[in-house]
Amino acid sequence: MDERLLAPYATRPSESRGRRHPEPVSAHRSPFQRDRDRIIHASAFRRLKHKTQVFVEHEGDYYRTRLTHSIEVAQIARTIARHFRLNEDLAEAVALAHDLGHTPFGHTGEDALSEAMAPYGGFDHNAQALRIVTRLECHYAEFDGLNLTHETLEGIAKHNGPLLAGPEVPKETLPAPFVEALEGLDLGLHAQASAEAQIAALADDIAYVNHDIHDGLRAGLFSEQEAEGLPVLGGCFAVVDDLYPGLAAGRRRHEALRRVFGAMVDDAIAESARRVAALAPGSAAEVIAASGPLFCFSAEMAGQIAAIKRFLFARMYRHWRVKRMRAKAARVVAELFDIFTSEPGLMPEDWSAACLAQGSEAGRARVVADYIAGMTDRFALKEHRVLTDPATRA
Known part of the structure; x- marks a missing residue:
């Protein structure tokens, strides 16, 4: 990437703070391109294809998975980053990594x-993503993790905003999973995220609201008539009906939802442009030092998205069909945790050895949590069946 084409407040590869373990510079790829590539080739990233968002995998192969969601977030992030002449590679790397820690x-x-880890410090998927990229991916000869750049790690840690209220607040006040995951890292947790990481967070919101509407409609959890009563959606359906009277139902839905998607992206770009113009940052450091995020939805759009989320919570995430599967899935995870903490030797040898090597009950529980969190839906169901059903062979 030619840095001369970047905006003054973009993150420049030449100014990267580097990696925890120094490595030779690539002749063909920028540091952030290498980060993106390492994330894509990581085992945890591949497993996202069998980790679902709302539905469990066997309920249908059409519904979004964590992998398809991550790809959609990366696409949106690149689009917005390109508009502002930001570092697309960094925005994409953060977008692709943001869900690595999901169970x-x-x-x-x-x-x-x-809930299972509550006595041992708790569990958080954002902290787990950091554990994965700094420790749990063990493929390289010279280091654990992926050895990502400081900027990508900072983006993963803070893509939802600062973790600490100020520079005087010690990171030890954070929940235990973050304290452990951030050990040895200095990521400026009280400051704003980079422009690229802020965009990744915006893209995450846009992607999951749109695809949850799409998946919910496809699953029949609510009707198009109900969706048309929601902010943004109603106007988009009306536009499609004016342009294409009598359009087939599937095409009508697609045309409306692509306009919802576009409306959210357009609003994010317009509001962010207004904020950038007001601050006129001359460097990436000024974005990080700002009193608030620069890349946001307008207050009106944020309110409309909040209303859509409330609808989805009530009509989709709390639908009786989803609740039934949620109850079964929760029992699977809880029972696997109880089995493995009671009998670590039932885990594969490397995991069992790592667990037994821990000097505390909390340490052993964290290893069990790492093992379970890395499972796909299908593998968790299989492990549970093998361990609880006497008729199922290992």
Whole structure:
């Protein structure tokens, strides 16, 4: 990437703070391109294809997975980053890595694992993503993790905003999973994220709201008539009906939802441009030092998205069909945790050895949580069946 084409406040590869373990500079790729490539080739990234968002994998192969979601987030992030002449490679790397720490069964699995880990410091998927890229991926000869650049690690840690209220607040006040995951890292946790990481967070919101509407409609959890009563959606359906009277139902839905998607992206770009113009940052450091984020939705759009999320929570995430599967998934995770903490030798040898090598109960529980969090939906179901059903062979 020619840095002369970047905006003054973009993150420049030549100014990177480098990696925890120094490596020779690539002749063909920028540091952030290498980060992106390492994330794509990571085992944890491949497993995202069998980790679902709302539905469990066997409920249908059409619904979004964590992998398809991550790809959609990366696409949106690159689009917005390009508009502002930001570093697309860094925005893409953060977008692709942001969900690496998710458990099987979406937020249901995380809630169950968080409850199981409550006596041992808790569990958080954002902290888990940092554990994965700094420790748990063990493929390289000279280091654990992926040895990502400081900027990519900072983006993963802070893509949802600062973790500390100020520079005087010690990071030890954070939940235990973050304290452990951030050990040895100095990521300026009280400051704003880079422009590229802020864009990745915006892209995450745009992607998951749109695809949850799409998946919910496809699953029949709510009707198009109900969706048309929501902010943004109603106007988009009306535009499609004016342009294409009598359009087939599937095409009508697609045309409306692509306009919803576009409306959110357009609003994010317009509001962010207004904020950037007001601050006129001359460097990436000024973005990080700002009193608030520069890349946001307008207050009106943020309110409309909040209303859509409330609808999805009530009509989709709390639908009786989804609740049934959530209950089963939560039991699977909780029972796997109980089995493995009671009998670590039932885990594969490398995991069992790592668990037994820990000097505390909390340390052993964290290894069990790492093992379960890395499972796909199908593998968690298989492990549970093997361990609880006497008729199933290992």
